[in-house]
Amino acid sequence: xxxxxxxxxxxxxxxxxxxxxxxxxxxxxxxxxxxxxxxxxxxxxxxxxxxxxxxxxxxxxxxxxxxxxxxxxxxxxxxxxxxxxxxxxxxxxxxxxxxxxxxxxxxxxxxxxxxxxxxxxxxxxxxxxxxxxxxxxxxxxxxxxxxxxxxxxxxxxxxxxxxxxxxxxxxxxxxxxxxxxxxxxxxxxxxxxxxxxxxxxxxxxxxxxxxxxxxxxxxxxxxxxxxxxxxxxxxxxxxxxxxxxxxxxxxxxxxxxxxxxxxxxxxxxxxxxxxxxxxxxxxxxxxxxxxxxxxxxxxxxxxxxxxxxxxxxxxxxxxxxxxxxxxxxxxxxxxxxxxxxxxxxxxxxxxxxxxxxxxxxxxxxxxxxxxxxxxxxxxxxxxxxxxxxxxxxxxxxxxxxxxxxxxxxxxxxxxxxxxxxxxxxxxxxxxxxxxxxxxxxxxxxxxxxxxxxxxxxxxxxxxxxxxxxxxxxxxxxxxxxxxxxxxxxxxxxxxxxxxxxxxxxxxxxxxxxxxxxxxxxxxxxxxxxxxxxxxxxxxxxxxxxxxxxxxxxxxxx
RNA sequence: UGGGCCAUCGCCAAAUGGUAAGGCACUGGACUCUGACUCCAGCAUUUCAAGGUUCGAAUCCUUGUAGCCCAGCCA
Numbered sequence: 001x002x003x004x005x006x007x008x009x010x011x012x013x014x015x016x017x018x019x020x021x022x023x024x025x026x027x028x029x030x031x032x033x034x035x036x037x038x039x040x041x042x043x044x045x046x047x048x049x050x051x052x053x054x055x056x057x058x059x060x061x062x063x064x065x066x067x068x069x070x071x072x073x074x075x076x077x078x079x080x081x082x083x084x085x086x087x088x089x090x091x092x093x094x095x096x097x098x099x100x101x102x103x104x105x106x107x108x109x110x111x112x113x114x115x116x117x118x119x120x121x122x123x124x125x126x127x128x129x130x131x132x133x134x135x136x137x138x139x140x141x142x143x144x145x146x147x148x149x150x151x152x153x154x155x156x157x158x159x160x161x162x163x164x165x166x167x168x169x170x171x172x173x174x175x176x177x178x179x180x181x182x183x184x185x186x187x188x189x190x191x192x193x194x195x196x197x198x199x200x201x202x203x204x205x206x207x208x209x210x211x212x213x214x215x216x217x218x219x220x221x222x223x224x225x226x227x228x229x230x231x232x233x234x235x236x237x238x239x240x241x242x243x244x245x246x247x248x249x250x251x252x253x254x255x256x257x258x259x260x261x262x263x264x265x266x267x268x269x270x271x272x273x274x275x276x277x278x279x280x281x282x283x284x285x286x287x288x289x290x291x292x293x294x295x296x297x298x299x300x301x302x303x304x305x306x307x308x309x310x311x312x313x314x315x316x317x318x319x320x321x322x323x324x325x326x327x328x329x330x331x332x333x334x335x336x337x338x339x340x341x342x343x344x345x346x347x348x349x350x351x352x353x354x355x356x357x358x359x360x361x362x363x364x365x366x367x368x369x370x371x372x373x374x375x376x377x378x379x380x381x382x383x384x385x386x387x388x389x390x391x392x393x394x395x396x397x398x399x400x401x402x403x404x405x406x407x408x409x410x411x412x413x414x415x416x417x418x419x420x421x422x423x424x425x426x427x428x429x430x431x432x433x434x435x436x437x438x439x440x441x442x443x444x445x446x447x448x449x450x451x452x453x454x455x456x457x458x459x460x461x462x463x464x465x466x467x468x469x470x471x472x473x474x475x476x477x478x479x480x481x482x483x484x485x486x487x488x489x490x491x492x493x494x495x496x497x498x499x500x501x502x503x504x505x506x507x508x509x510x511x512x513x514x515x516x517x518x519x520x521x522x523x524x525x526x527x528x529x530x531x532x533x534x535x536x537x538x539x540x541x542x543x544x545x546x547x548x549x550x551x552x553x554x555x556x557x
Numbered sequence: 558u559g560g561g562c563c564a565u566c567g568c569c570a571a572a573u574g575g576u577a578a579g580g581c582a583c584u585g586g587a588c589u590c591u592g593a594c595u596c597c598a599g600c601a602u603u604u605c606a607a608g609g610u611u612c613g614a615a616u617c618c619u620u621g622u623a624g625c626c627c628a629g630c631c632a
Contacts, residue, residue, distance in 0.1 A: 011571055011578080038632050073631060130630055139628055141559045175630055185560040187628050196630035215632050239561055239627050261562085263625095268568080316580060318570050320563095323625050327568040330581045340594070347591095375594070406592070415590050448590065460590050524591050553592040 013319040015053070015260055019061060019230060028229045028255065031063030035089065036070045036103075036222070039081035039203075043088045045295040045310070045331075046272050049265040052314045054232055055094035066226055067096035070103045072218045074202035082203075088297040092307050103222050104204045110213045110221050111165065113251050114176055114194060118157045122250050123194060124150055125160035126177045133175075136182070137190050143183035144190045150179060164197055167210045171197050178217075180246065188243045192216055216240055220247040223257040231259045235321065265317060266325040269479035270295050276494055285496065286480070290534070292544050293480040293500050303477065304520045304530025304546035309335040328479060332547045339520065339528050339546070344372040344379055347417065347462040348508040348523040348543075350474050352391040354437040354466065355408075357422060360388040365465075368448065370418045373522075382511055386419050389466040391507045393525075396461040397438050399427065404553075406459035408438060414459040417524065421446035421457055462524040470513035472541040474529065476502040476548075506543075513541065520546060 012020070022028050033054040037047065058065035067089065071077045089096075117123035126149045128136060138144030152160070164174055176195040184190055194217040199210045213221075223231045231244075238261045248256040271277055277294060280286045289296050292303040300310065313334040317326050366386045372379035392408070401409040408414050413423040422440035430436045446452045480500040512521070520530035527548035531541060 017573090040632080070632070076631075133630075134628070137628060139559085143559090144628090172630065187560080190628090193630055198630080212630095214630075219632085235562070236626055237632090241561095263563090316569075320570070322563055324569060327581065330569070333581060345591075374590090404592090417590060419590090457590085459592080462591070522591090522593090525593070549591085549593055551592065
């Protein structure tokens with residue numbers, strides 16, 4: 001229809017351009033990608049970029065997307081992490097169908113691949129200690145020197161490697177190394193270690209193995225075995241690509257997979273470093289890996305973020321090779337955009353004062369019919385009780401209003417949303433001098449939906465009937481890292497935002513009393529909230545704020 | 558004089574030698590029974606810098622500058 005729009009949206013990122021070229025030149029006749037996490041922690045928003053990028057590419061090219069756990073180092077990995085990772089990826093909507101793999105399933109093939117290299121004279125067993133290996137490796141500016149064990153015969157290497165596998169050596173005693181070039185300017189090519197000895201129980205293979213392959217050796221093999229065409233990883237592996245290609249070439253795979261690197265996602269005012277998250281958890285600053293202030297996928301889910309919003313966000317952010325840090329506001333935009341038409345707009349008062357309608361009958365209750373979402377009639381209507389005594393927001397009344405203040409102040413008239421016009425006649429303060437109660441009169445002619453148009457009012461405020469309201473707890477979250485001070489101080493510690501969590505007692509519409517964990521709503525003028533899915537120490541309903549609404553009017557405090 | 562990568566608006570990011578897309582943010586204004594939403598308008602004479610090639614350069618060349626990554630038997 002609109003070709004111009006089409007053209008704009010079809011601009012391809014650099015990875016798609018590479019793939020197009022590969023297909024065109026006949027390097028591959030299908031596309032296969034994968035997401036290969038090590039099960040050593042929880043997934044966060046940064047991983048979502050990789051997952052969605054790989055999955056999206058497979059979809060676009062009618063290819064396949066594999067899920068693969070890169071579990072080649074038993075010292076760090078746990079089944080618990082495998083489960084949480086699977087759950088998060090399913091939640092995001094990336095479907096690996098029946099292709100769930102583990103690097104550990106290929107240990108035998110990797111072992112055989114190592115033997116093949118030894119037989120080709122491309123790998124040798126080295127007896128140097130870890131310290132010696134480091135010394136022999138040279139530095140960034142100086143070449144390394146050959147290991148004295150570099151010229152062992154093929155037969156000797158074969159036997160020694162067999163012994164490694166058979167558990168005849170202690171951890172660290174011997175390693176298998178690739179024979180490449182100790183003088184290479186690329187440190188990764190200075191006879192990198194292929195296999196190390198580790199007498200350690202693996203979460204899947206138990207004690208079957210006591211030697212484990214290193215990432216640089218294992219990864220290309222995993223990709224080749226699975227028929228991966230494009231092995232997409234982050235920028236820090238760029239220097240490893242020559243080694244990746246070396247392994248693939250020496251092992252003579254007929255359809256060599258190709259590694260492509262892209263820039264990781266960083267978000268402003270947010271902590272993604274494992275080291276920092278761990279510290280926050282240990283210091284009790286957050287209540288775990290799914291604390292709603294974090295950006296782990298489980299935290300975002302608990303906070304009320306939707307997979308749709310995250311997909312939109314990743315899509316908006318794009319893919320490139322430049323290190324960058326995306327403004328957190330973009331993530332917030334995505335969740336607002338997603339929830340806008342999907343969620344009911346409810347009235348909730350987070351900082352209550354009382355409003356009494358002096359001329360409203362004492363015992364009268366009216367049930368007002370209210371649209372759940374004025375912009376989406378499919379969400380239907382509900383009925384909201386209205387009575388003489390209401391709670392309204394403290395900020396919606398001012399004794400001495402500044403200019404352009406449209407809400408309640410003595411003598412001013414506003415609309416109670418979905419109900420009547422009320423005019424402020426007086427107010428009461430408590431001993432501390434804080435406003436406690438506002439008295440108004442209402443005009444029965446001005447009922448919502450009556451078509452009354454004799455006079456207009458500048459402000460509309462939300463309310464909740466005091467006798468019917470349900471008491472709840474609202475948790476208002478902000479970024480955990482202090483925006484003003486930046487991320488780290490001189491000593492490398494995080495500057496935390498002391499106001500990252502504010503807990504408020506609040507009153508919500510009676511309908512909200514029936515809300516279930518993970519249900520989410522827009523609270524008029526307060527933002528989007530989600531019922532907490534975790535047991536809390538509170539008996540009350542707990543609402544987590546997903547995101548606040550934008551506001552162009554700020555009260556001067 | 559180690560190697561690799563990168564540099565386009567406050568933040569992401571297109572543009573592949575033909576005269577700087579788009580989104581976020583921000584700023585005006587209109588509308589409004591949510592100061593939201595929506596709508597409309599504005600927002601890079603210039604692409605890290607300086608030279609050069611060309612009818613024409615963000616794109617090519619030269620020389621600088623800034624940033625990121627690499628010396629785990631981690632991934």
